[in-house]
Amino acid sequence: MKGQIKILADSGIRNGLDVVRAIALGADCAMIGRAYIYALAAAGEAGVKHLLELLEKEMRVAMTLTSVARVADITGDLLVREA
Template sequence: VFHPHWSWNVGLMGRPHDLGNISKYLGKPTGLEDYIGWLGSNFDPSISWKDLEWIREFWDGPMVIKGILDPEDAKDAVRFGADGIVVSNHGGRQLDGVMSSARALPAIADAVKGDLAILADSGIRNGLDVVRMLALGADTVLLGRAFVYALAAAGGQGVSNLLDLIDKEMRVAMTLTGAKSISDINADCLVQAIKQG
């Protein structure tokens, strides 16, 4: 309804989507096969933590490393000069079945809390999820898909409505867990696993 030209071309005429973020590099309209080929030719398995030192030679701005799921990797991020990490499984898209961010977060927070900023994403859909991730040790929480859906459904007003909804959901969760402010959100807000003997 909002994009009739696109709907006509893609939905009715069957034209492929153009992955515009790589089209300019390939010099032609691209589809999924082009993207997979481009990704394969640009993926460098030799990248290592030492490359962060090289990046620091010409970049003195904040450096945040995304995709951390292991406490040792979080410690390496600190050691090699990162200002922050994003505890992220990339929405489970890069490696199906990989550990969730929520499961990885407590051990990572135990290892590096206070040494760098800990951001978290993946699987966060509402205000309660935001509170959970903060309680598990994140300093900040990132949402992606929820905003994309809100924008697609109702434009800027949809995003504004989503922010209001997340705020309300967070306030309810905080009230019910006794957290008077964001800084009061901690692991005590969570039900701890009952260990079977």
């Protein structure tokens, strides 16, 4: 099905690492509804801007630590699965 439909990850996305995990598991994007609403309620537009900056920084850290330069290069090979 990958490539035929877009896969949206929703629920439990709290930070940039969660976004990277969702993409590695096959999602095309990750929904950040709760974090967005909290940021908006706390500080309005500035809060949402700050949230998006934090998510980007957290994603960059996760990608750097896994030697991934581009979001398109995030794959399931990055994940460690417990037996």
